[in-house]
Amino acid sequence: MQPWDTDRASSLIQELQQLPGALLPILHALQDEFGYVDQTAVPLIAEALNISKAEVHGVISFYHDFRHELPGRHILKMCRAESCQSMGCDRVIEHVEKRLGAKLGETTADGSFTLDAVYCLGNCALSPAVLLDGKPYGRVSAQVADFLIDDVRRRA
Amino acid sequence: MKVFVPCDMAALSVGADAVARAISEQVAARRLDVTVVRNGSRGMFWLEPLVEVETAKGRVAYGPVTAESVQGLFDAGFLEGKAHTLCLGPTEEIPYLKKQERLTFARCGIVDPLSLSDYVSRDGYKGLQRALTMTPEALVEEVTQSGLRGRGGAGFPTGIKWKTVLHAAADQKYIVCNADEGDSGTYADRMIMEGDPFVLIEGMTIAGFAVGATSGYIYLRSEYPHAFKTLKRAIAIAYEKGYLGADVAGSGKHFDLDVRLGAGAYICGEETSLLESLEGKRGQIRPKPPLPAIEGLFGKPTVVNNVISLATVPIILDKGADFYKDFGMGRSRGTLTIQLAGNIKYGGLVEKAFGITLREAIYDFGGGTHSGRSFRAVQVGGPLGAYFPESLLDTPLDYEAFAAKKGLVGHGGIVVFDDTVDLARQARFAMEFCAIESCGKCTPCRIGSTRGVEVIDRIIANQDRMKNLEVLDDLCELMLDGSLCALGGLTPYPVLSAVQHFPEDFDKPAVPPPPAQMAPKGQESSSWR
Ligand SMILES: Cc1cc2nc3c(=O)[nH]c(=O)nc-3n(C[C@H](O)[C@H](O)[C@H](O)COP(=O)(O)O)c2cc1C
Ligand code: SF4
Ligand code: FES
Ligand code: FES
Numbered sequence: 001m002q003p004w005d006t007d008r009a010s011s012l013i014q015e016l017q018q019l020p021g022a023l024l025p026i027l028h029a030l031q032d033e034f035g036y037v038d039q040t041a042v043p044l045i046a047e048a049l050n051i052s053k054a055e056v057h058g059v060i061s062f063y064h065d066f067r068h069e070l071p072g073r074h075i076l077k078m079c080r081a082e083s084c085q086s087m088g089c090d091r092v093i094e095h096v097e098k099r100l101g102a103k104l105g106e107t108t109a110d111g112s113f114t115l116d117a118v119y120c121l122g123n124c125a126l127s128p129a130v131l132l133d134g135k136p137y138g139r140v141s142a143q144v145a146d147f148l149i150d151d152v153r154r155r156a
Numbered sequence: 157m158k159v160f161v162p163c164d165m166a167a168l169s170v171g172a173d174a175v176a177r178a179i180s181e182q183v184a185a186r187r188l189d190v191t192v193v194r195n196g197s198r199g200m201f202w203l204e205p206l207v208e209v210e211t212a213k214g215r216v217a218y219g220p221v222t223a224e225s226v227q228g229l230f231d232a233g234f235l236e237g238k239a240h241t242l243c244l245g246p247t248e249e250i251p252y253l254k255k256q257e258r259l260t261f262a263r264c265g266i267v268d269p270l271s272l273s274d275y276v277s278r279d280g281y282k283g284l285q286r287a288l289t290m291t292p293e294a295l296v297e298e299v300t301q302s303g304l305r306g307r308g309g310a311g312f313p314t315g316i317k318w319k320t321v322l323h324a325a326a327d328q329k330y331i332v333c334n335a336d337e338g339d340s341g342t343y344a345d346r347m348i349m350e351g352d353p354f355v356l357i358e359g360m361t362i363a364g365f366a367v368g369a370t371s372g373y374i375y376l377r378s379e380y381p382h383a384f385k386t387l388k389r390a391i392a393i394a395y396e397k398g399y400l401g402a403d404v405a406g407s408g409k410h411f412d413l414d415v416r417l418g419a420g421a422y423i424c425g426e427e428t429s430l431l432e433s434l435e436g437k438r439g440q441i442r443p444k445p446p447l448p449a450i451e452g453l454f455g456k457p458t459v460v461n462n463v464i465s466l467a468t469v470p471i472i473l474d475k476g477a478d479f480y481k482d483f484g485m486g487r488s489r490g491t492l493t494i495q496l497a498g499n500i501k502y503g504g505l506v507e508k509a510f511g512i513t514l515r516e517a518i519y520d521f522g523g524g525t526h527s528g529r530s531f532r533a534v535q536v537g538g539p540l541g542a543y544f545p546e547s548l549l550d551t552p553l554d555y556e557a558f559a560a561k562k563g564l565v566g567h568g569g570i571v572v573f574d575d576t577v578d579l580a581r582q583a584r585f586a587m588e589f590c591a592i593e594s595c596g597k598c599t600p601c602r603i604g605s606t607r608g609v610e611v612i613d614r615i616i617a618n619q620d621r622m623k624n625l626e627v628l629d630d631l632c633e634l635m636l637d638g639s640l641c642a643l644g645g646l647t648p649y650p651v652l653s654a655v656q657h658f659p660e661d662f663d664k665p666a667v668p669p670p671p672a673q674m675a676p677k678g679q680e681s682s683s684w685r
Contacts, residue, residue, distance in 0.1 A: 020454065021416070023436030028378075028417055049436070062438040063419035065378055077379075081340035082535055085585070086498035086573045087526065119422060119539075119589065121379050122343040123166045124571070125201035125496060125503025134381055138169035138201075 001035045008033065009041050017048040023059055027066055036067035072107040072114035074152050077131040080104070080117050083124035088141075092128050095142040099149065112156070113149075157190050157235065160208040160215070162265070164197035164350050165382040166343070171222060172205040178226035179207070186230065196351015198265035199505030200252055208247055211237035217244040252521060257483060258507045259491050260468045264351035270389055272397055275354040281405065283470030287362045288407050295366040296322055299469065301477035303489025307344075308334050308425075308462030309537070309566045309642075311488075311555045314469075317459060320449035321367040324457035329369035331360050332434065332453055332460045335376040335383070336418055336425035339538025341497040341569030345463035347505060349376070349383040352467075353390035354399075357413060359466035361404060362473060363459055364411045373453070374415040374463075375430050387415045422539075422593035426641050427460040429595060440595045441641045462567070464493055485511035488554045488565075496522045498535075498571035508553075515549035518572055529574040533658065535582075537566025539589050540646035542653035543579060562649065579658035584612040586650040590643060600635045601644025607631060608651065618666035625655065625662065 002008065012029045016022050026045055030037050037060055046053045060066045078093050093104065096115065102108045104117040123129035126138025132148055140148075161167075161176040176192055183190045198206060206219035207229075216237035218229060225242060232240040244250055258264075267274035275281070287295055300315025321329060333356065337345040349356060360372045376384055391413055394400040402410050416434060418424050424433045428442035431453050452458020468490065472480045481489050488510035494517050496503045501523035508517075514534065518524070525531055533543045541564040544551070551561050558565045573582075587608030594602045608631055614624045632648035639645040655662055 021434050021436040024416065024419060024433065027419070055437075058438050059436070062440075063421050065418075065420035081589075082539060082582070082585070083341045083497040083569075083571045085582075086571055086577065118379060118420070119593075120338060120340045120342070121165075122337060122346040123169050124341045124343060124498065124569070125500075126166055126169055126204070127498060129169065131379075136165050136169035136382075138166060 002033055004034050004038045004040075006040055006044070009038070010044055013041075013044055013048045022049060023051075023056070024063075027060065027063075031066060034070075036070050039068070072111050073156070074112060074133055075114045075116060076148075077116045077118045077121070078104065079119065079121050079123075079127070079129045081119040081124075083120070084127040084129055087127040087139075089128035092140055092142050092145055096145050096149070099146070112153070157188075158193050158210040159190055159235070160193045160195045160210075161205060162197045163194035163269070163382075164204075164265075164347060165380070166201050167197050167204040167206070168382070170204050170220065174223040175205045175207065175221050175226060178223040182226055182230045188235070190235065193268050195267065196264045196269050197347060197505075198247065198253060199261070199347060200250070200502070201504045202502050203244065206244075209235055209237055213237060213246065215247045217247040217250065218242045219244060252502065252504065252506075255521070256507050257491050257509055259471050259480070259483070260355075260464060260493060261348065261352075261505065261507050262471065263355065264348055267352065269351050269353055269386055270393060272354065272393055272399075275352070279474060280354055280470075281358055281399070283473030284358050284362055284405060287365055287473050288405070288409075292322055292366050292368060295362070295473075298477050299366070299472060302472045302480040303477075303484070303487070304465065304468060304472060304480065305488065305555065306462055307464035307468070307493070307567060309339075309564070311565070314461060314465050317449055317461070318363065318367050320447065321369070321457045321459050324450055326457050328371070328454075328456045329367055330453040330456055330458040331363045331367070331369045331372035331466075332427075332431065332448075332458055333360055333372065333374040333463055333466055334425065334427060334430060334460055335374050335380075335463050336422075336430060337377060337380070337463070337567070338422040338425045339567050339569050341535070341538060341571035342495050342567045343497075344493040344495050344505060344568065346380055346383050348463060348467050349380070350386050353386050354394065355467045355470055356387075356463060357390060357394050357400065359469035360413060361400070361411045362469050363461065363466060365409060367457075367459055369457075369459065370410045370412060372411065372413045373434060374413070375418060375424070375434055376415055377418045377425075378420055384415065384417060391415065422589075423595045423641075423643055426643065429641075430460065431458065438595075440597050443640065464567075483509035485509070485552065485554050486556055488556070492553055492565070492568050494521075494553065495567075495569045496572075497569055499526045499574045500524070500570075500572045501526050510554050511552050513550050513552050514544065514570070517553065517570060518549065522570075522572065525572060525574040527574045527576075529576065531572065532575040532577050533573045533579060533582075535571045535573075535650065536569070537564030538569055539586060540564060540642060540649060541566055541569075542649045543582060543657060544653070545657040548657075562653065564646070564649065579654040579661040580612065580616050580664070583651045583654040584609055584616070586647055586654075587612060590647040593643060595641075595643070598638065598640045598644060600638035601640070601647075604631055604635045604644065605647060608635075608647075612651075615662055616664075616667050621662070628655070
C-alpha cells in the first residue's frame with residue numbers, strides 16, 4: 001500500500017474521469033492504491049467530474065466499502081449473514097474480537113488488523129466464511145481463525 | 157494428460173491453490189507430461205477441493221483433496237483413475253450430479269473458464285449463431301416462449317421486459333447485468349462468472365441484439381474479487397477474438413461490454429438503485445415508473461437482468477424455446493439453480509427443473525443438517541425470505557407455490573438451521589440488516605427497521621411481551637404497506653414468519669438486550685460531516 005500522495009491521486013482520477021459513471025471506479029482505484037480515500041481527494045474528484053463536493057461526500061459515505069482512514073496492515077472481513085449464522089459465525093466473531101481487542105468495524109490498537117463485517121461472501125456452502133487480505137477461507141471455526149491470525153503475525 | 161483443480165473461490169477457501177501447487181510439484185519431480193487445468197467448480201462444495209483426472213474412461217474425481225494427500229494420490233496411480241480412499245469414481249456418475257438437469261450450468265466445472273476454444277467446443281456461441289439469423293422481434297419472441305422468468309428474485313418474464321426495451325425508441329440502449337448477488341445463501345451467479353464467464357457474455361450479447369442495445373455493463377458486487385478478475389480477462393479475450401466490439405463474430409453488429417464494481421451495499425441489487433450506482437451516485441431507489449426499460453441507465457431504455465437469467469439465454473436460443481419450456485411446473489418454466497447453504501451436510505449447487513420440494517432439496521440432495529442435529533428452520537430466498545418450519549417442507553420450489561405460503565423462491569438460496577437456532581434472534585437480525593442496508597429514502601424502512609430491532613429486544617427481554625408483539629405486528633404492517641421498495645417491504649416476511657411458525661422462541665425466559673449494537677453505516681458519526 002502506498003502512502004497518500006495527492007499527485008498520484010490526481011493522475012489516477014485523470015485516468016478514469018472520462019468513463020461514464022466514473023465516480024465509483026475512481027473511489028475504488030484510490031482505495032486500492034492507498035487503502036482508503038483521503039479527504040483531500042474530495043475536491044479533486046469534484047472538480048474532475050464537475051459535481052459538488054457534497055455529492056462526492058454523499059457517495060463516499062453511502063457505501064460500506066469506502067474507508068475514511070488508513071486501515072490496519074491486514075484486513076479480516078468476517079461474514080455475519082444468515083448462512084454463516086447457521087454455522088456459528090457469531091461465536092467465531094466474538095472469539096476474534098476478544099482475541100484482537102477490536103470489534104467489527106474497528107482497527108486493533110497496534111494497527112495490525114482491521115475487522116470488517118460483511119454480509120455474504122458467496123461461500124455459503126462452506127460457512128462460516130471470511131476474507132483475509134482478499135483471500136477466502138471457509139469452514140472457519142475459532143481454531144481456524146486463531147491459526148489464520150497466528151500465521152499472519154508470524155509472517156509479519 | 158490433464159488434471160483439473162478448481163479455481164472457484166469456494167474451492168480456494170478450502171485450499172485448492174495449495175493442492176494445485178502440490179500437484180505441479182509432483183508432476184515436476186516425477187517428470188510427467190501433465191497439464192494442471194484450473195476449472196470452475198462442479199458445485200459439490202463438501203468435496204472441495206475436488207480434483208479430476210482425464211482418463212480413457214472419462215473424468216475421475218477425487219475429493220476432498222488436501223496438499224498432504226497429493227503424493228499418496230500419485231503413488232496410488234490416480235493419474236490412471238486408480239483406487240484411493242479419496243476416489244469418488246467417474247465424476248458424471250456421482251449421484252448428486254447425475255440427478256441434476258444442468259442446462260445453464262452445462263459447462264461449469266468442466267471447462268477452463270478462460271478457454272474460448274473449450275467454450276466453443278462445448279456448444280458455446282451456438283445460441284448467438286442462431287440469434288444472428290433471426291430478427292429482433294423473433295429473438296424476443298423466442299425468449300418469451302421459453303417461459304424464462306427473471307432469476308434475480310422477482311420472477312418477471314424476461315421476454316416481456318425485452319419487448320418493452322425493443323419497442324422503446326432511443327439513440328442508445330443498454331444491457332445491464334445484475335451481478336450484485338447479495339442474498340445470503342446464494343452463489344450461483346458467482347459460480348457461473350468464475351466457472352463459465354463466456355456464457356454470460358454470450359447471453360448479454362444476444363440480449364443486445366434482441367433489443368437493439370450496443371453497450372452492456374456487468375454490475376458486480378465488490379465481495380467477489382475472483383469473479384471480477386475472471387470477467388475482466390474473459391471480456392478481454394472476447395474482444396481479442398472478435399466476439400465483442402464493432403463486428404461481433406463477423407456479423408457487422410456492435411456490442412461493447414464492461415464490468416463495474418459495487419461497493420458493499422445490499423440495496424444496490426435492486427435494479428433502480430443499481431442504475432444510480434452505475435451512474436456514480438448514491439445507491440438510492442428511484443421511484444417507478446418510469447421503468448428502467450423505458451428510462452434506465454443514463455436515462456436510456458435498459459434491460460436489467462440477473463446473471464442466471466442472462467446466462468440461460470444462450471441455451472434457449474441454441475436448443476429452442478420448446479426444449480427449455482419442457483422443464484418445470486406451472487408457470488415456473490425451465491430449471492432453478494438451487495443453492496444449498498447454511499447448516500447442511502452436502503451444500504452445493506443443484507440445477508433442477510422447478511417443482512422439486514424443499515424436502516427433496518434439503519434431504520435427498522443436502523443430506524440433512526451438517527451438525528447432525530435435527531432440522532428446525534429454513535430460510536429460502538435470502539434475507540427477505542420467510543422462515544419455514546418442518547411442516548412446510550413439502551412446498552414445491554415454484555414461484556406461485558411459495559407465494560401461496562407467504563414465502564419467496566427469490567434467487568434460489570436455501571439456508572438450513574438446526575435446532576440450536578433462535579428464531580427471535582433471526583427476526584431481530586432481519587430488522588437489523590434492513591436498518592444497516594436501508595437506502596434511507598423512506599421512513600417506514602429507515603426508521604421502522606431500527607424500531608423493529610428495539611421492539612424485538614424488548615420481546616426477548618420479556619418487557620411487556622404481549623404488547624410489544626402487537627407493536628411489532630403493526631410495525632411490520634407499516635413497512636409492508638409504506639415502503640418504496642422490497643427491502644423495507646419484504647423484511648416483515650422473515651420477521652412475521654418467525655413469529656407465526658416459531659412462537660415458542662418469542663416466549664422464552666428473559667434475556668437482557670445485548671450491550672453493544674451495530675450502528676448502521678449511515679448513522680455512524682464521521683469526521684467527514
Ligand atoms: C433489496 C433488493 C435487492 C435485490 N438484489 C438483487 C441481486 O442481488 N441480484 C439480482 O439479480 N436481483 C436483485 N434484486 C432484484 C432486482 O431488483 C431486479 O428485479 C432484477 O435484477 C431483475 O432481473 P431478473 O428479471 O433477471 O431477475 C433485488 C431487489 C431488491 C428489492
Ligand atoms: S424501502 Fe428502504 S431501501 Fe427501499 S426505498 Fe425505502 S428506504 Fe430505500
Ligand atoms: S452468508 Fe456467509 S458467505 Fe454467504
Ligand atoms: S418515499 Fe416517502 S415514505 Fe417512502
